[in-house]
Each structure stands twice: as C-alpha cells, then as structure tokens.
Amino acid sequence: MNNLKLAITVLAVNISGNLFSQDLLHKVPEESKFVIALNGKGFFKHASMEQLNGIFKRAGVFEKIMEDNGSFQSENIEEFGIDLNSKSYLHFNVNDSLQYFGALIPLKDKAQFESILPEESEIEVINGLNSIQTDDKTIRVSWDQQTLYILGGVAMDNYFKREDIRQKYGMLENPEYDYAEDAAAVPDTLDWEAYDYDEENTVDTIILADPENESVEEVEAAVEEAAEAVIEEAEASTIPPPPALPDDFESVDSVLERDEYQDDYYTQYTKVTNHNDSIKDIFVSQQLDAQMTRLLAGELGSYKSKKMGSMKDNELIHFEMDKLSNLMEYYYPTDILYGYMGRPSFDYGYEHINSTLLVDGNKMKWLGDVTFDKEMAKYYKEIYQKKINPKFLRYVNDDALGFLSFNVNSEAYIKHMPAIVNKFYGGMDGKVGQIMDLFITAFDIVVDEKAVSKVFKGDNLFVLNGVSQKEVEYIDYEYDEDYNYKEIEKTKMEKIPDYLWMFSSDDTRVFEKILAILITENRVVDHDGIYEAVTNEIDQIAPYILIDKGIVFLSNNMEQLKQIKSNSYTPSASKYSSILKKNKFSLVLNTKKIPSLIDELDLPVHRSMDAEIKNLSQYGDFYMISNGMKGDRFLWEAGVEFPNEGKNAVDYLINTFDNISKSLKD
Structure with a gap:
C-alpha cells in the first residue's frame, strides 16, 4: 500500500533524528525485550539539513509524495510533521505466539503529517485514532496530535506447529506428495468446493470480528467455531476414485497424469498455505488491536532507562536489552528440544546488554557492555586474565592489511567449562540429561587443565x-x-x-x-x-x-x-x-590499504562508488577492541576514523551519501 510505504519512509526519516521537547519513553511497554532510542537532536546538531533534503530530492521522495498528494508542495523534511527535536523509540517484544515490533515517533504537526499521505489512503478510526493498515492487517500505523504509533506483528511458527493450536484455529494439513515414478494421478486431498472456498476472501469471510465490540476471548471463540465447521465439512466430503487409464496409451497417459497431478498438488498446497496464512494474519491482527488498546490505556507500564532519558548530544543511538535467555527461549525448536532432550536452561548469564553509537570529532564509535550474573562474572574474569605474548609484537608492522588478537587463559577456560556448559544446557530430562552429566563429569576428571594450558596457553x-x-x-x-x-x-x-x-x-x-x-x-x-x-x-x-x-x-x-x-x-x-x-581482544583493519587491495584483486567497482573507494586511503583504521571484564561487565568498543574533511563524522558521512546520490543521478 502506498500509504504504508510513505509511513515507513517517515520512520526512516525519523531514524535520522529525534530528542527533548517531548520524551515518549514513558509510552514504551515496560516488558519490552529490547529498546532502541534515536536521538534526533544529536543527529541534526551534527548534520546539514540542506544536504539531507538534497539526498531525499535526488532519491525521488518529495516527487513521489507530491504525485500522490497534491496538497504537499515542499522539498523540506522539516515539513513532514515530525518533531525532529525529540527522541523516537523502537521496541520489541515476543511471547509464545507472537512477535511485536513497534515504534513511537513524536509529531510536531498532525495536519502536516497527514499531508504527506496519498490522497487515496484508506484512513480508518481505530481505538479513536486515525490509522492505516497493510492489506493483511499485520502492520498498523496510528496517530494522535502528539505521537505516531507503529505496531506490527509476526506469528510464531513454533506456536502454530502445535497440534492443539492447529485444531483450535482450524488449520489444514498440506497434501502429501506421491514420489513414485509410475504413480497414477492422485485424487484431491481436500474437496475445496465442499465449503465454497473463495480465494479472494479466504478465512476473512468466516472469522473476522470487531475487536472494539468483542473481547479477545469472544473473537477467539468465533475463530475456533468457524475452524471446526471448516474441518467437519472437509472431512464429510467424498472424493471419487481416478478413472482407469486406456491401455493403448498407458505410458503416455501416465506421464500426462503425473504432470497434471503435480499441477494439482501445487494448487492444493497453495490453497492450504493461503488458508493457514489467513488464519495467522487474522490472529495477528486481533492481537495487535488488543495490544494497541492496552498501550493507549497505559496498561503495559513504562520502560525504565536512565541512559535513554539523559542521552548526550553526541550520542545518536542507544540500545538496551535485558536477559538474552528471556528473548531466545521463544526461538528454540521446542518440538525437537523438549520432545527428545527435556527443557534445557539456556542460561547464558547475561543480565543486561547496552550499546551506544556516538560521534567523537571525526570518529564514529560504538561502545557497549554486557553485564553478567555473579557466577558467570567470576568465570569470565579468570578466563580473560591472559595477556598477549610480547614476542608476537615484532611480527606486526604498520603496512599489515589487518590483524586479529584473541587472548584467554586456557587453564581457567578448561577449569570452568564444565560449569559453564552445565549452566547453558543443564536441566535436560532422562537419558540426554544423564549423558550430558556424564560428559561434564568425564571432562572434569580426564582433562588436565594445567597440562593443556602448557601446550596451548591461549x-x-x-x-x-x-x-x-x-x-x-x-x-x-x-x-x-x-x-x-x-x-x-x-x-x-x-x-x-x-x-x-x-x-x-x-x-x-x-x-x-x-x-x-x-x-x-x-x-x-x-x-x-x-x-x-x-x-x-x-x-x-x-x-x-x-x-x-x-x-x-x-x-x-x-x-x-x-x-x-x-x-x-x-x-x-x-x-x-x-x-x-x-586489550584481550583486538581486531583492526587498515582501511588505507583497501583501495590498493581492490586494484590488486581487480575487483569491479560501480562508478558511483569509485571516488569514495579512493577516499578510503585517507581513512583511519577500523577497529574493534575489548579489555575484558571490568567488575561484572564485559566491555567492548568499535569505531572508525574518517578524514578531517568534514565538520565531524556525521557530516562526513552525509557528504559521502550526497556525492554518491549525485553520481547516481548523473
């Protein structure tokens, strides 16, 4: 939909910036698995609005908006109605059935924002807010006077693979394919005409309910009732046997019928897939409506972050995530793991993850840390005590293309490995759990960490x-x-x-x-x-x-x-x-050497990138380093130094994109 594409364009614009006049952090759901803050005030302090407008103009953004809505006549992103002096937030959550991704963007002028939407936009009023949706209603964009809300959802495959869930919502099994080389045509696995299948509307005509007038429980009951009716009608259908083949052309007809069967199989497969996808889309849409209702009513709590509330002007993006295991547990193949292995703990010991993208003069840096629980912090402190052998240093010179250094105390690593493995994979049931326990015990007994550490110091x-x-x-x-x-x-x-x-x-x-x-x-x-x-x-x-x-x-x-x-x-x-x-870990790429390396390898380069590739000879090194543990945190830093041609790192990047956009336009 054009209106959705433009709304996403607005989001992309806003990713370039936002900060203080209004702070939407209190609207971010408290239980979000991770949150990203986008600091527009900091971004636009370092960037040229004139150059950004030029890039958007050459990309055809303004032209497209004016084509679709004649009331918008501007080539200035400041007139998109977005409050560029406020922070925006991206948030993500997941449960066993659904992934939610959302954005909160501050509006400066509601009317201005609506002026960039295509004239034919289908604006609905949902939960009292003007809204547009994708055709499948799995992404929704709503807005009031102050805030633009974007909320989307994706169904969890693991959830809809469960047999009880498939039966509950009337999902169908895909037809089986007969791979026998000389098989005759196979009859339909389902008689779609028995329940008047309509490819245009699919399950929507059966299940759709009004979430404003019915509770989620009532909607789910409607879904279940309709699905059961679908199954009963499909089971009641009778399928005639295939006709006998003429003897005179048996071999020819068998080939033709196999081709026909393949076409029929893929037709049935497509219908089943569309049917099941339609059920998932309706489920997602109903859940999104319920989630948006709770968000607007303030029932989802408020995310707490001191760092996001006090970002400095040189900090452009900040990322936070609590326990990684609380996020990853929803993505494991539970049908395999829990069916054969029990339920592993998958406890990695991560308590909190932070990272910040910032500008430091002509340098762009990404700083981050991982906080561990008390037990894992103790292990990793000992593991990352190792320093590099100083004899190695004589074999590194300034002309090197790059290097990677990784230093761990192998004695401590081997000593703590059984406990770390048990923390990750402990809790498995039955035979697998016993085998894992045996492996951990045997490893602890057989492996002499002191002897191994002499052979390979780390x-x-x-x-x-x-x-x-x-x-x-x-x-x-x-x-x-x-x-x-x-x-x-x-x-x-x-x-x-x-x-x-x-x-x-x-x-x-x-x-x-x-x-x-x-x-x-x-x-x-x-x-x-x-x-x-x-x-x-x-x-x-x-x-x-x-x-x-x-x-x-x-x-x-x-x-x-x-x-x-x-x-x-x-x-x-x-x-x-x-x-x-x-540093205990260091990765460095000598960026100055890249242009000559590309020439030596005869790598093809688009003409629009030729000048920028040559400019890499003026760059400083790209690096990623870590000094290991500090307290209970593992610290790391990555960055690159740009040429001193711009006012700062952001300005240099904007100049680079500006030059590339001009080359593409020529």
Whole structure:
C-alpha cells in the first residue's frame, strides 16, 4: 500500500533524528525485550539539513509524495510533521505466539503529517485514532496530535506447529506428495468446493470480528467455531476414485497424469498455505488491536532507562536489552528440544546488554557492555586474565592489511567449562540429561587443565600482511579426436592472502610428535625445521609450520618463516603495539590499504562508488577492541576514523551519501 510505504519512509526519516521537547519513553511497554532510542537532536546538531533534503530530492521522495498528494508542495523534511527535536523509540517484544515490533515517533504537526499521505489512503478510526493498515492487517500505523504509533506483528511458527493450536484455529494439513515414478494421478486431498472456498476472501469471510465490540476471548471463540465447521465439512466430503487409464496409451497417459497431478498438488498446497496464512494474519491482527488498546490505556507500564532519558548530544543511538535467555527461549525448536532432550536452561548469564553509537570529532564509535550474573562474572574474569605474548609484537608492522588478537587463559577456560556448559544446557530430562552429566563429569576428571594450558596457553595473533602473487600448479586436461583425455600439469600465477598465525606453547612435544608421525607417512615434508603439508591438490593457502622459541607459527609465506627461524627477520616499531598490549581482544583493519587491495584483486567497482573507494586511503583504521571484564561487565568498543574533511563524522558521512546520490543521478 502506498500509504504504508510513505509511513515507513517517515520512520526512516525519523531514524535520522529525534530528542527533548517531548520524551515518549514513558509510552514504551515496560516488558519490552529490547529498546532502541534515536536521538534526533544529536543527529541534526551534527548534520546539514540542506544536504539531507538534497539526498531525499535526488532519491525521488518529495516527487513521489507530491504525485500522490497534491496538497504537499515542499522539498523540506522539516515539513513532514515530525518533531525532529525529540527522541523516537523502537521496541520489541515476543511471547509464545507472537512477535511485536513497534515504534513511537513524536509529531510536531498532525495536519502536516497527514499531508504527506496519498490522497487515496484508506484512513480508518481505530481505538479513536486515525490509522492505516497493510492489506493483511499485520502492520498498523496510528496517530494522535502528539505521537505516531507503529505496531506490527509476526506469528510464531513454533506456536502454530502445535497440534492443539492447529485444531483450535482450524488449520489444514498440506497434501502429501506421491514420489513414485509410475504413480497414477492422485485424487484431491481436500474437496475445496465442499465449503465454497473463495480465494479472494479466504478465512476473512468466516472469522473476522470487531475487536472494539468483542473481547479477545469472544473473537477467539468465533475463530475456533468457524475452524471446526471448516474441518467437519472437509472431512464429510467424498472424493471419487481416478478413472482407469486406456491401455493403448498407458505410458503416455501416465506421464500426462503425473504432470497434471503435480499441477494439482501445487494448487492444493497453495490453497492450504493461503488458508493457514489467513488464519495467522487474522490472529495477528486481533492481537495487535488488543495490544494497541492496552498501550493507549497505559496498561503495559513504562520502560525504565536512565541512559535513554539523559542521552548526550553526541550520542545518536542507544540500545538496551535485558536477559538474552528471556528473548531466545521463544526461538528454540521446542518440538525437537523438549520432545527428545527435556527443557534445557539456556542460561547464558547475561543480565543486561547496552550499546551506544556516538560521534567523537571525526570518529564514529560504538561502545557497549554486557553485564553478567555473579557466577558467570567470576568465570569470565579468570578466563580473560591472559595477556598477549610480547614476542608476537615484532611480527606486526604498520603496512599489515589487518590483524586479529584473541587472548584467554586456557587453564581457567578448561577449569570452568564444565560449569559453564552445565549452566547453558543443564536441566535436560532422562537419558540426554544423564549423558550430558556424564560428559561434564568425564571432562572434569580426564582433562588436565594445567597440562593443556602448557601446550596451548591461549594467546593468539593472526596477521594478514596483504596479498601476494604465487605460482601454483594445477591439473588441466587435453582431449584427442576420440575425446580421450590425459592430465597435464600446468602452472599459473594467483593472488593469495599472505598471513601469519602464532600462538604460545610451553610444551611443544605434542606438535612435534604429530609432525614426526606425518613425516613417516609422507604427508609432511621437513624443510630444515619448517614443515610443509603434502596434499594431492595444491592448496596455496595451506600453512607451513614452524616451532621456535616457545611459539608455534603457521604461515603460507615460506620466506618469512625462514627469516624468523634464522633470526634475520627485521622487526619494526608498530603503532599497533599499544592496542595489542592493552586489550584481550583486538581486531583492526587498515582501511588505507583497501583501495590498493581492490586494484590488486581487480575487483569491479560501480562508478558511483569509485571516488569514495579512493577516499578510503585517507581513512583511519577500523577497529574493534575489548579489555575484558571490568567488575561484572564485559566491555567492548568499535569505531572508525574518517578524514578531517568534514565538520565531524556525521557530516562526513552525509557528504559521502550526497556525492554518491549525485553520481547516481548523473
């Protein structure tokens, strides 16, 4: 529907901004599983309204609105009727039968907002509010003088797979398909004419009720009664047997009838699917109406958040979610898990998750933290105590394309793993629960965490040095006149990633013995202490292995490993050393190297993006880092530094989109 698309466009505009003159946080349902706050005041403080209007104009937004509603004659998003100086909120909730997603957007001028809706919009009055809906009524947009309400719903598949629910709402089983190759045409599994099936109206003509005049219980009773009538009529229908096939054309007719049966099967399958989907849509629509009624009456409580109520001007978006397990439990395949495994606890120990997108000069940062319960916080504090081996730092240089460092205390990890697994998957019933308990106990008894931690200490550094060319062998085929072929060994130059992975080990005997066995089986070749895997097919990224000075190195660059082994590798002081030493986890991508990398790999780039790709050489690094646990919280940060060409990071991004939109328009 055009009116819905425009309403969603307004939502997209509002995602660009909102804040203080009115705060709708008190209208966000208290039990929302997660909430996102959008700070328009902060956004528009850093962005140019003139450029935003230019982007919307070139995207055809204003033109489309004026086509559909001649009363709107403007090229300014400030005249959409949205209060750009207030915060907007997106909220989400779920129960066993339905997912709710909603938005609360402050209005500045109701009449202005209505002027952007198409003239043919079907505006209804529901719960006393002007409203528009999708055709299936699973998304509703309503508004009063101050607030735009968007509420949508999606039925939960797990709920409608339950046999009692399918029977309650009169849902039908899909026809079975006969895969026998020589099967004759199969009769209809359902006689749709028996209950006068109407594809235009489907179940709506049977079930629809007025939620303003009937309670949810009465509506559900109507659904159930109509569904039972549908089932009774379907069961009462009689289906004639298929006609006999003429003998003279038996093989031909069997093929034709199979084709006809396939067409019939998909027709019946489509009808059943439409019937069931219609029931789900009506269920969702009725639940949305009831939810909106409770929301407007203030019966859903108010979401509490100190952070969202006091966002700073440089904070653009803030996200909050309470216990992840309370959200995820609705998405597990309960028919499999609970039927065979009992009900696992799936307790990950997450108490609260926060993250904030903010502007820091020409940097864009995403800061976040995860709060754990007391037990899990204790485990993770010990696990993330490990620091990187300082010897690794000499093998990272400023020209590297990127690197990943991940450091955990492997002794603490192994020590606490049984308790963590039990917390995640404990509570299962019967045999599966006993097997899990046995596994946890055996792991605790058999595995010597101190011994394992000497073999693999837990510090890792993976460095991507770039891309290099390498001559590789491959097998080709030559054919003679009789199409007999013979294998020909050829070589070609390929561009491959050049990488180095290293981890610490105080006891390398296990690795050395494994390599010794592989050498005797001719699966590894020893090049004076640097080991090469022998494979039937040449794999240019397969690593060479070097064990030296308590470090295990894996790389596909033989020359670099030779230099490391002979102590001739020349280290250089790197700007990345500080990041690696301070953080338990760090991921860095050298953005400056991307344009040259794209050229080296001959990757196609659209002309509208060509200039922006080249501008990446002026960017700072993209990074994601974490120093591990602080108290009961796991902290992390991600970000990127933009060129100093704009007033700030938001301004630079708007300039970039502006330039791209101009290129696309040309």
